[in-house]
Amino acid sequence: MTITTAPIRNGVDTAQVYGTLDALKDQPDLARFEFRASNRWINGPHSRSTIHGFWGAGQEDASREAPFVVDASEPPVLFGHNEAPNPAEYLLHALAGCLTLTIVNVAAARKVELTEVTSTLAGVLDARGATGLDDSYRNGFERIRVAFSIKGDATPEKLQEIVERAKARSVVYDIVSNPVPVDVVTEVR
Amino acid sequence: MTITTAPIRNGVDTAQVYGTLDALKDQPDLARFEFRASNRWINGPHSRSTIHGFWGAGQEDASREAPFVVDASEPPVLFGHNEAPNPAEYLLHALAGCLTLTIVNVAAARKVELTEVTSTLAGVLDARGATGLDDSYRNGFERIRVAFSIKGDATPEKLQEIVERAKARSVVYDIVSNPVPVDVVTEVR
Numbered sequence: 340m341t342i343t344t345a346p347i348r349n350g351v352d353t354a355q356v357y358g359t360l361d362a363l364k365d366q367p368d369l370a371r372f373e374f375r376a377s378n379r380w381i382n383g384p385h386s387r388s389t390i391h392g393f394w395g396a397g398q399e400d401a402s403r404e405a406p407f408v409v410d411a412s413e414p415p416v417l418f419g420h421n422e423a424p425n426p427a428e429y430l431l432h433a434l435a436g437c438l439t440l441t442i443v444n445v446a447a448a449r450k451v452e453l454t455e456v457t458s459t460l461a462g463v464l465d466a467r468g469a470t471g472l473d474d475s476y477r478n479g480f481e482r483i484r485v486a487f488s489i490k491g492d493a494t495p496e497k498l499q500e501i502v503e504r505a506k507a508r509s510v511v512y513d514i515v516s517n518p519v520p521v522d523v524v525t526e527v528r
Numbered sequence: 529m530t531i532t533t534a535p536i537r538n539g540v541d542t543a544q545v546y547g548t549l550d551a552l553k554d555q556p557d558l559a560r561f562e563f564r565a566s567n568r569w570i571n572g573p574h575s576r577s578t579i580h581g582f583w584g585a586g587q588e589d590a591s592r593e594a595p596f597v598v599d600a601s602e603p604p605v606l607f608g609h610n611e612a613p614n615p616a617e618y619l620l621h622a623l624a625g626c627l628t629l630t631i632v633n634v635a636a637a638r639k640v641e642l643t644e645v646t647s648t649l650a651g652v653l654d655a656r657g658a659t660g661l662d663d664s665y666r667n668g669f670e671r672i673r674v675a676f677s678i679k680g681d682a683t684p685e686k687l688q689e690i691v692e693r694a695k696a697r698s699v700v701y702d703i704v705s706n707p708v709p710v711d712v713v714t715e716v717r
Binding site: 349350351352355356359360363364367369370371372373374375376377378379380382383384385386388390393395396400402403407409411412413414415416417418419421423424425426427428429430431432433434435436437438439440441442443444453455456457458459460461462463464465466467468469470471472473476477478479480481482483484485486487488489490495498499502506508509510511512513514515516517518519520521522523524525526527528 | 538539540541544545548549552553556558559560561562563564565566567568569571572573574575577579582584585589591592596598600601602603604605606607608610612613614615616617618619620621622623624625626627628629630631632633642644645646647648649650651652653654655656657658659660661662665666667668669670671672673674675676677678679684687688691695697698699700701702703704705706707708709710711712713714715716717
């Protein structure tokens, strides 16, 4: 009798993951991804992004019937009305989501069943930077602290190693930790 | 007769802005901000962040009665079910929202009334990096393109200059363009 391993682990279809890796080895042009967002100012610090299509795996994605719509704003102390989280908080959310899904994918590939992954993130900054009051402070976060709590059917060492591997492979961790060139062009209407 | 300038411009209370800058000059410890997010894994690449309190202007903020709750996931080609935008897309949203509100604040300070600010953002990456197939590619975006369209009661030169100033002062633009140290600690349960 053959025992077949269940291919879904941590909600990840591991057969699909290995199939994708094989396809990328054979056709490296499938690895090109372009993600997008469109934004429109509403009032004060309040704006709204629309997120829909992207290019990836050799084609324009058509899996999303409707766009995602997400707002950003500021609390009153930063001149808004709490219409939505602020951009720096969304950046922490992006980092949390990316590290978490990378942990989950790495664990699935290493045959580890996770039962819990939670994290708390904090980013500190001195507003004298962004306000232009004192250029000895940077505009953005001086540093970000991430605290993970993780539970699964593996030794503590293996679970720690999975988090380390996720750090080494996370898209957003790389973007935040290292410089990304940003080209801004402006059309005046 | 004294002509009083309307203090609300672009939805920004300019009197509040100048009051805040004066307060920061007098009490620099008010400039310290700590923003936070807590995240919990749901299934596969799907996770959920809760964003509520923050420290700023010398105290723990109490302006938000309820937390903001935002999900992140992936499309099917990246092993999810489109439960929400993916982390890289949220990062673009964070960048768009931050540049936009900084443009709006700078314009308000310079007595420019804006009527429209829209932007489209695109970030490209090669998934051979994050998958570990080829270390000559980075995990994150190779570059990000931002295209603004802006309309207001100022010369084209002045509007261009406002966007340049916003780039030089944006919190998230700095975080993305320059390295931020990220400390990750893991508790195994």
